[in-house]
Amino acid sequence: MSDPGIYTIGWICAITTEFVAARAFLDEQHDDPLSISQHDNNSYSLGRMGRHNVAIAALPKSEYGTTAAATVARDMIHSFPNLKVGLMVGIGGGAPSKTHDIHLGDIVVGTRDINAGKGGVVQYDYGKTIQDREFSMTGSLNQPPQSLLTAVSSLEARHMMEGHDINGKIExxxxxxxxxxxxxxxxHVTSDRLYLPHITHSQTDSSNNCSVVCGGDQSEMVMRAERGVEDDNPAVHYGLIASGNRLMKDANIRDQxxxxxxxxxxxxEVAGLMNHFPCLVIRGICDYSDTHKNKEWQGFAAMTAAAYTRDLLEEVSAAVVNREDNLAMAIKSLEASQSWQRTSIQETNRTASDIRTSQRHxxxxRWLSPPNSSxxxxxxxxxxxxxxxSWIFDEPSFI
Incomplete structure (x- = not known):
C-alpha cells in the first residue's frame, strides 16, 4: 500500500479516456493508497512520472460539470495532505481564428491574459447567452502555483528552439x-474538418460522422494551410480557456x-475548481465546439494533453515543487482572503448606507423645523x- 503523504502532484481528469491517457504516461504505477479520507469516494491511480509522485483521479462515471469536479478536488486534497501542485488535464473544444490556427489534436495551455487581467481560465454564464445573446463573465480561475508557470515558460522556449517529441512519446x-x-x-488527417459556421450537422442524424452527413465540399469548409515539416504538429497554444455550465456546440456563439x-x-469542468483546487489547465483539442462534435479525436487529444503535461513535469524539480505551499493551506489562505474581502465590502456598504441615512434625516x-424669526x-x-x-413713510395715505 502507498503512503498518501508522498504525493505532491494532484492530476484530475473528467472522463475515462483522459484517465487512461494519464495512467499510460506513468513511469511506474504504485499500489492503492494506505488510507484515504473517510468520505472520499474517488478512484485513484498512483505512480511516478519523472521525478514526481502523482495522484490521478477521475470524475465519477457519467458525471460532468463544475459540481462533480469540485467534489473530486475537495476529496483529493483531504486524502493527500501534501499535494503542492494541481493539474486539470483532458480534452476540450477548440476555437480557431485568424490569429490562432488551431487543429484537432493541438494542445491549449490555460495561461494568464496580461492585457485583460484574467487568470488562465474564464468562467461565463452560457445560460444567459441563449436568452440575451450576451455573455456574462462570472469569474476567473486562480493562478496556478508559480513553479508551474515558470515551467510553462521554460518549456515554451525549449519547444520554440528544438520542437517537441509529443508524437514520439505517444507512439x-x-x-x-x-x-x-x-x-x-x-x-486520419482527412477527418479534421473545420466547417464554416453556418454549416451545421443534422441533429436527426447524429449517429453518422460528418463525411457522411455533411460531405466533403471544400467550399463549405474553412481553408487552412497545411503544416510543414518545420511546424509543430500537434501545435501548443497558450492563452485563455473558457469554462461554462453547458456544452458549447454552436459555431456562431463560439466565435462570438x-x-x-x-x-x-x-x-x-474547470469552473468548479476555481476556489477549491488552484491548478494549471491543459486541454487537447478533440472538436471545434460546433454541431460536428464526435468522439473520433477524443482519445488522441487526451494523449497529446497528457504527453505535454509529462514534458512539463520534467521541467520542474521535486525540490522546487516541495517549496510550494500545500494546496490545502493555499485554499485556506484563499478562503480567508475572500472572507476578509467580503467583510470589508459589507463594512463599506454599511458605512455608505449610514451616511445616506444620516443625510436623509x-x-x-431641516424641512420639518419651524422657521427661526430672528x-x-x-x-x-x-x-x-x-x-x-422707505417710500412708505412719505406716502400720505400711510401717514
Whole structure:
C-alpha cells in the first residue's frame, strides 16, 4: 500500500479516456493508497512520472460539470495532505481564428491574459447567452502555483528552439499498451474538418460522422494551410480557456465568445475548481465546439494533453515543487482572503448606507423645523437693498 503523504502532484481528469491517457504516461504505477479520507469516494491511480509522485483521479462515471469536479478536488486534497501542485488535464473544444490556427489534436495551455487581467481560465454564464445573446463573465480561475508557470515558460522556449517529441512519446506509449491503438491513436488527417459556421450537422442524424452527413465540399469548409515539416504538429497554444455550465456546440456563439474574451478553447469542468483546487489547465483539442462534435479525436487529444503535461513535469524539480505551499493551506489562505474581502465590502456598504441615512434625516429635520424669526430677520437685513421700503413713510395715505 502507498503512503498518501508522498504525493505532491494532484492530476484530475473528467472522463475515462483522459484517465487512461494519464495512467499510460506513468513511469511506474504504485499500489492503492494506505488510507484515504473517510468520505472520499474517488478512484485513484498512483505512480511516478519523472521525478514526481502523482495522484490521478477521475470524475465519477457519467458525471460532468463544475459540481462533480469540485467534489473530486475537495476529496483529493483531504486524502493527500501534501499535494503542492494541481493539474486539470483532458480534452476540450477548440476555437480557431485568424490569429490562432488551431487543429484537432493541438494542445491549449490555460495561461494568464496580461492585457485583460484574467487568470488562465474564464468562467461565463452560457445560460444567459441563449436568452440575451450576451455573455456574462462570472469569474476567473486562480493562478496556478508559480513553479508551474515558470515551467510553462521554460518549456515554451525549449519547444520554440528544438520542437517537441509529443508524437514520439505517444507512439512509445502505444507500443507499451497496444490495446490503446484503436482508441487513442491519431485519426486520419482527412477527418479534421473545420466547417464554416453556418454549416451545421443534422441533429436527426447524429449517429453518422460528418463525411457522411455533411460531405466533403471544400467550399463549405474553412481553408487552412497545411503544416510543414518545420511546424509543430500537434501545435501548443497558450492563452485563455473558457469554462461554462453547458456544452458549447454552436459555431456562431463560439466565435462570438472567442472574439469577446480571446478564449482558445471551451470546456465544462474547470469552473468548479476555481476556489477549491488552484491548478494549471491543459486541454487537447478533440472538436471545434460546433454541431460536428464526435468522439473520433477524443482519445488522441487526451494523449497529446497528457504527453505535454509529462514534458512539463520534467521541467520542474521535486525540490522546487516541495517549496510550494500545500494546496490545502493555499485554499485556506484563499478562503480567508475572500472572507476578509467580503467583510470589508459589507463594512463599506454599511458605512455608505449610514451616511445616506444620516443625510436623509438631516434633510427631513431641516424641512420639518419651524422657521427661526430672528435668524430670518438677520438674513433679510444682510441682503436688504439700502432705501428699500422707505417710500412708505412719505406716502400720505400711510401717514
Amino acid at each position: 512509445r506509449v502505444l507500443e507499451k499498451y497496444p490495446r490503446l491503438k484503436r482508441s487513442h491513436r491519431r485519426p 465568445l472567442s472574439k469577446q474574451t480571446g478564449a482558445l478553447c471551451f470546456e465544462m 438631516t434633510d427631513l429635520r 435668524t430670518n430677520a438677520d438674513s433679510a437685513r444682510i441682503v436688504r437693498q439700502e432705501g428699500t421700503g
